[in-house]
Amino acid sequence: MNLQDSAIVQQFQQHCSLTEEEKVLLLELEQNPLKVNAGDIIWQENSKVDQFCTISQGWAYSFRNLGDGSRQILKVYLPGDIIGMRDFAFSNRLAGVAMIEEGIVSHFSHEHLLKIFRHSTALTAGLFAIACRQQAVLTERLIYLARRTAQQRLAHFLYEMYLRLGRIGAADEGRFRLPLSQEQLGDILGLSAVHVSRTFTAFREDGLVLRDRHRVTLPDPEALAQLAEFDGGYLNDAVPALFFDREWQSHMLAGPTARSDEQMPGKSKAASAD
Amino acid sequence: MNLQDSAIVQQFQQHCSLTEEEKVLLLELEQNPLKVNAGDIIWQENSKVDQFCTISQGWAYSFRNLGDGSRQILKVYLPGDIIGMRDFAFSNRLAGVAMIEEGIVSHFSHEHLLKIFRHSTALTAGLFAIACRQQAVLTERLIYLARRTAQQRLAHFLYEMYLRLGRIGAADEGRFRLPLSQEQLGDILGLSAVHVSRTFTAFREDGLVLRDRHRVTLPDPEALAQLAEFDGGYLNDAVPALFFDREWQSHMLAGPTARSDEQMPGKSKAASAD
DNA sequence: TTGGTTTAATAACCTAAGTTAGCCAGATAC
DNA sequence: GTATCTGGCTAACTTAGGTTATTAAACCAA
Numbered sequence: 040m041n042l043q044d045s046a047i048v049q050q051f052q053q054h055c056s057l058t059e060e061e062k063v064l065l066l067e068l069e070q071n072p073l074k075v076n077a078g079d080i081i082w083q084e085n086s087k088v089d090q091f092c093t094i095s096q097g098w099a100y101s102f103r104n105l106g107d108g109s110r111q112i113l114k115v116y117l118p119g120d121i122i123g124m125r126d127f128a129f130s131n132r133l134a135g136v137a138m139i140e141e142g143i144v145s146h147f148s149h150e151h152l153l154k155i156f157r158h159s160t161a162l163t164a165g166l167f168a169i170a171c172r173q174q175a176v177l178t179e180r181l182i183y184l185a186r187r188t189a190q191q192r193l194a195h196f197l198y199e200m201y202l203r204l205g206r207i208g209a210a211d212e213g214r215f216r217l218p219l220s221q222e223q224l225g226d227i228l229g230l231s232a233v234h235v236s237r238t239f240t241a242f243r244e245d246g247l248v249l250r251d252r253h254r255v256t257l258p259d260p261e262a263l264a265q266l267a268e269f270d271g272g273y274l275n276d277a278v279p280a281l282f283f284d285r286e287w288q289s290h291m292l293a294g295p296t297a298r299s300d301e302q303m304p305g306k307s308k309a310a311s312a313d
Numbered sequence: 314m315n316l317q318d319s320a321i322v323q324q325f326q327q328h329c330s331l332t333e334e335e336k337v338l339l340l341e342l343e344q345n346p347l348k349v350n351a352g353d354i355i356w357q358e359n360s361k362v363d364q365f366c367t368i369s370q371g372w373a374y375s376f377r378n379l380g381d382g383s384r385q386i387l388k389v390y391l392p393g394d395i396i397g398m399r400d401f402a403f404s405n406r407l408a409g410v411a412m413i414e415e416g417i418v419s420h421f422s423h424e425h426l427l428k429i430f431r432h433s434t435a436l437t438a439g440l441f442a443i444a445c446r447q448q449a450v451l452t453e454r455l456i457y458l459a460r461r462t463a464q465q466r467l468a469h470f471l472y473e474m475y476l477r478l479g480r481i482g483a484a485d486e487g488r489f490r491l492p493l494s495q496e497q498l499g500d501i502l503g504l505s506a507v508h509v510s511r512t513f514t515a516f517r518e519d520g521l522v523l524r525d526r527h528r529v530t531l532p533d534p535e536a537l538a539q540l541a542e543f544d545g546g547y548l549n550d551a552v553p554a555l556f557f558d559r560e561w562q563s564h565m566l567a568g569p570t571a572r573s574d575e576q577m578p579g580k581s582k583a584a585s586a587d
Numbered sequence: 588t589t590g591g592t593t594t595a596a597t598a599a600c601c602t603a604a605g606t607t608a609g610c611c612a613g614a615t616a617c
Numbered sequence: 618g619t620a621t622c623t624g625g626c627t628a629a630c631t632t633a634g635g636t637t638a639t640t641a642a643a644c645c646a647a
Contacts (some may be wrong), residue, residue: 042481045477052622085546095524103456105456105460105542106542109460111455111456111459111460113452113455113456124445125445125449125452126444126445127438127441128441128442128443128446128447128449129358129445129447129546129547131546133449133546133547134452135450137471152478153434153438156430156434156438156441157434160427160430160431163430163437164401164430166441167401167402167440167441167444168401168402169400169402170445170448171398171400171401171402171403171444172402172445173448174399174444174447174448174451175399175402175407176404177448177451177452178387178399178407178408178451180455181375181385181387181451181454181458182379182385182387184455184458184503185385185458185502185503186379186383186385186458186503188633188634189633189634202475216614220593220594220595221594221595222594228459229458229459229460230634230635231634232594232595233595233596233597233634233636233637234597234633234634234635234637236595236596236597236632237596237597239595239596240596250597252594252643253441255643268380272403272405273403273407284595287496295544300466346596462603463603463604494623494624494625495624495625496624496625504604504605505604505605505606506625507602507604507605507606507607507625507626507627508604508605508622509625510624510625510626510627511604511626511627513625513626514626514627526613526624
C-alpha cells in the first residue's frame, strides 16, 4: 500500500495538507488488508468492540435486526470509508456490518485512534469532522424517513449514491452500478420490497430512473434531486476548522521548527469520508 | 460558575478523572453564560457556523423546516448538553436551534475546541465519544422512525426522556415534566399532532402513560420500554477507550512529571452528554 | 439439460396514519 | 366581565404503503 493507493490519505488531503508523520499515521490504518467475500459478516451486532476498520475495495453495510424479524440497514460503505468509528464510545457493537460484495478491509485498533489524537491535531480535527459528517448524513436520512414519500426516499438515496460514487470515480453521466436487491433497498429506506418495486416502476414510466439489474441510469439526475428536495449542503462543504488550525500552527511554529509542507491549500475542498 | 455547578465537568468526571488543566479547559466552555427566553432562536438554519454552545438551564431543540411547510425536530437538548458540535465540519448550519423554555446557554468557539484537541487527549477522546453517542441516539431514532408504529415511537421517546431526565435528577418514580406540545411531539416523531393525541389516548386507556399538560407519569416504565423494544445499550455504556488512554498515560508519564490526580476510577460509568 | 433458488413485477386487499373539521377547556387579552 | 387564542380531543373520511399471493425471468448447481 503506497500513498497513491490509500483512499483515506486522499480524502484527508482533499481538505488539508499533511505532514509525513501524519501520512504515516493514516497509512497505518490500512496496514492489515484482508480479503472478504460477498455476504461475509465483518462483525455481529452486540459483539465486543475491539477494533475499527477501513474498506478499500467493495461495498459493505451496517444493519440492525429488529424484533419483528425485519431489518434496518443504517449505512452503505464504499471504498475509502472508515467503518465502525461510532462504536468508539461503546463496549459492544450497536450494529452488525456485512459485505455486499467481495472486497478488502483493514482492521485497526482503538489504540491507533488514540495515537492519532495524541500526535496530530489536524488529523484529530479531520476525524472529528468525519464523525460530524456521518451525523449529518444520518440526520438527512432521519428526515426523509420521517417525513417523505417512498418516491422521495428512493430518489434521495439514488441521488446521494450517485454523488458519492461520482466522487470515487464510479459513476459517469448518470450511470452507475448499484449492487443492491430491492429487498435491501427496502431495508435501507424503511419500505417493503414490493413498494420499492412499485416505486421503480413509477420512475421508469416517468423516465426518471432506468434500472436493469444492478445497472442504474439517471437520465436527468437534477430532476431526481429536485423531486427528493435534495440539499447537498451536508455532503459538499469545506472544513473551516481544519483550515484555521493550520493557520494557527504555522503562526506559532514559524521558524526553523516549522514543518516543511505547511502550505495553505488555496481553498479547502469537500471531504467524502462518511 | 464553579466546578460543582458545571454539568459538563460532571459528565466527563462520570467516566474519567480530570486534571486541573482539563477542568479549566472544560469550564471555559461555559464562560459566557447568556439568559435566553422561551422561543428564542439560538441560531437559524443556514446561518454561518461561528461557534458552539452549551446549555446549563432550560430545554432546547434543533430542527429543520421542510419544503412542504412541515418541520422535523432533530434533537431535544437538556442542561449539560453541548449544542451544535455536528456543525464543526460545515460552514453553514444544517439545522436551527430554538429554546423550548427560558434558560441559560454559553457560547464557545471553534478555536476552543481545537485548543482542547491540542492540550488533552483524554478530553479529545471524551468529545469524540460524545459525538459517537449522539450518532448512536440518532441511529436509534432513525430505526424507530423507519420501522415502528406510532405507539412504539412515542413510547420510545418518552422512555428515553425519562432516562435522560433521571440522570440529571429531573425525574423520579416515573414522573417528570415534559414541556412539549403535541404538535412538537409530532414534529419529533414524524407524526401528525392528531395522531399523537390519539396515541396518548390509547396509552391512557391502557394505563401506560398519564399526561396532564406538561406533567407526565409512567405508572410502569418498564412496560413502556418493552412496548418500544427499547434497548438502552446506546445510552448506558462505558467508554473503554478513555480508560485505556489513562492507563497508557500513567504508564508513560510515571515519575515526578506524572499528574497528581491520576487514579483509575474503579469502574468507568456512563456518560450522558448527548 | 433439469430443477431449485433468488429476484422482480403486478394485482387484490388491508391497515396505520394523514387530513379536515368541529368542539371544548384553559390561558391571555381587552 | 367578554373576546380571542392556543392546545387538546374526537369523529369521519382518505390515502400511502404494507401484506399476501401469483407469475415470470434470471441465476446457479448438479
